[in-house]
Amino acid sequence: MILVMGATGHVGSKIVTHLLDNNQEVRCLARHFPDQDAFEGAELIEGDANDVATVTDCMRGCHSAFTLIPPNMKAPEFRYYQNKIGEVIAEAIEESEIKKIVNLSSIGADLESGTGVILGLHDQEERLNEITHADIVHLRPTFYMENLLAGIPSIVSMNRYFGSIPGEAPLHMIATQDVAARAAFLLMNPTFKSHNVEYLLGERSITFNEAIRAIGMAIEKPDLEYIEVSDQELRNYMIGAGVSPDLADNLLELNQATGNGTLNATVSRDKLNSTATSIEEFAKTTFKSAYLAAMEAESAKKSRPSSENEARM
Numbered sequence: 001m002i003l004v005m006g007a008t009g010h011v012g013s014k015i016v017t018h019l020l021d022n023n024q025e026v027r028c029l030a031r032h033f034p035d036q037d038a039f040e041g042a043e044l045i046e047g048d049a050n051d052v053a054t055v056t057d058c059m060r061g062c063h064s065a066f067t068l069i070p071p072n073m074k075a076p077e078f079r080y081y082q083n084k085i086g087e088v089i090a091e092a093i094e095e096s097e098i099k100k101i102v103n104l105s106s107i108g109a110d111l112e113s114g115t116g117v118i119l120g121l122h123d124q125e126e127r128l129n130e131i132t133h134a135d136i137v138h139l140r141p142t143f144y145m146e147n148l149l150a151g152i153p154s155i156v157s158m159n160r161y162f163g164s165i166p167g168e169a170p171l172h173m174i175a176t177q178d179v180a181a182r183a184a185f186l187l188m189n190p191t192f193k194s195h196n197v198e199y200l201l202g203e204r205s206i207t208f209n210e211a212i213r214a215i216g217m218a219i220e221k222p223d224l225e226y227i228e229v230s231d232q233e234l235r236n237y238m239i240g241a242g243v244s245p246d247l248a249d250n251l252l253e254l255n256q257a258t259g260n261g262t263l264n265a266t267v268s269r270d271k272l273n274s275t276a277t278s279i280e281e282f283a284k285t286t287f288k289s290a291y292l293a294a295m296e297a298e299s300a301k302k303s304r305p306s307s308e309n310e311a312r313m
Contacts, residue, residue, distance in 0.1 A: 001025045002187050003058050003065035003098075005049060005089075007042075008033060010146050011104060014180030015066055015187070016042060022188060029058045031070075050084065052091050059096035064190045066183055067093075068104035069124060078247045082120025090127050093134055100190035102183050103128055105138040107172070107199060108263045115263070116253030129195050137192050140267075141179045141200040142172035143258065145282045148211065152294045155219075160227050164234045164252065165259040167209040167226045172264070174202035175282050178275035199273040205264075211279050218283035219291050231255075 002019055006012040007028035016039060019026045026042040033044050047054040049070055059065055067089050075081035093101060108115045109122045125138050151161040165171070179200055186192065208226050216224030231252045238248040257263050267273070 001027055001043075001062045003027045003029065003062040004187075005029050005055075005058075005066060006068045006070050006104075007039070007044075009068075009070070010144065010176040011180050011183065012066065012068070013038070014177050015184045018180060018184035019187065022184075024188060027058060027062060029055070050088055052088050052095070055088055055092035056095045059092050059098045062096075062098055064100035064102065064187045065093075065098055066102045066104070066187060069120065073243050073247060076244050076246055078117060078244065078250050079120045079123070082117075083123055086120065086124040086127055089124075090131060093128070093131055097133060099134055100187075100192070101128065101134050101136045102186045103136055103138050104179075104183070105140050105197075107140050107142045107201070108257060108266055109138065109140055110197075110266055111257075111262070114253065115257045116250035116255075117247070118254060118257075119250075125197075135190070135193050136195045137186055138195070138197045139179065139183060139200060140197060141174050142202055142263070143174070144179075145173050145175045145202075145211075145277075145279065146286065148215065148287060149290050152291055155215075155221070155224065155291065156294055156298055159221060159223065160225055161208075161212045161215070162227050162229050162234070162237070163208060164229055164231050164255050165208055167228055168207050169259045169261070170205045170207055170264065171258055172201040172205055172269070173211065173279060174200055174275055175277035175286070178202070178277050182275075199267045200275055201267070201269050201273045202275055203278040204274070205269065206279055211283075214279045214283045215287055218280070218288045 002024055004012050004015050007016050008030040016026055016028055020041050028039055028042050029045050029047055032046055045058055069082050069085045072081055105121045105125055106118045108118045109125050128136055154160055154162055182200060212224055212226040216222050235248045235252060239245055
């Protein structure tokens with residue numbers, strides 16, 4: 001049996017698919033399972049990752065587990081939230097005596113300051129490395145291409161993509177399907193020993209300008225532009241969208257570490273940490289599908305008032 005925490009997330013859901021496709025016995029932990037049909041064949045447990053008893057019970061009887069600190073966009077003190085969940089996971093590993101762990105971390109988790117939301121993952125790596133009975137791989141992926149989906153509303157309404165990372169700053173981007181593929185392989189083939197780190201850096205280094213150009217071509221908007229905005233503008237937007245002020249500040253600090261090269265400087269690209277999916281492929285598949293769905297929803301929204309008026313006539 002393999003446990004997947006965060007089984008409904010971008011990475012976790014894809015791990016589950018890989019495991020089920022390979023005839024593995026899978027136990028899934030998530031807050032809710034809105035589409036249970038997508039997990040047919042797996043054992044589903046709806047529960048709180050902040051509860052030691054729940055996570056411990058999920059780990060018992062499993063030979064390996066995928067662990068992560070699930071996001072909480074409204075957490076008033078984000079690093080405190082991360083550490084609270086992290087302590088629960090560590091205690092559950094100790095109590096259940098599970099032997100093999102694939103832990104989702106991040107590029108930059110080796111740094112002790114200046115990386116915003118990654119600092120809680122740095123803490124978690126150190127915490128888990130104190131566990132002696134379990135063999136652990138810390139996966140350190142880079143910026144998720146799926147993060148680009150957050151820009152769809154501004155593309156739909158203004159034909160612009162806004163961000164605070166300099167448009168020509170080189171950075172790594174990875175599709176979550178590539179993270180999931182590696183995690184699933186390790187869970188199915190848990191031959192790793194001791195405590196290890198693996199970087200996952202995407203197909204190649206690119207810039208935001210390149211990424212947005214690729215997206216523009218995929219959605220037939222060749223004039224789509226990336227517009228760099230100030231930290232304060234982006235902070236106001238994030239808070240208006242429901243992100244806590246503390247998390248907004250942490251995300252801006254991470255953007256700064258990405259834009260000024262701090263994160264890139266922690267690792268060199270090679271064949272082992274480069275993955276398959278290019279930004280062009282992601283743009284033509286995942287991004288285009290989400291964009292078309294948003295356009296369809298916007299069109300339906302605009303047509304609704306006229307339909308209501310017709311009904312009243």
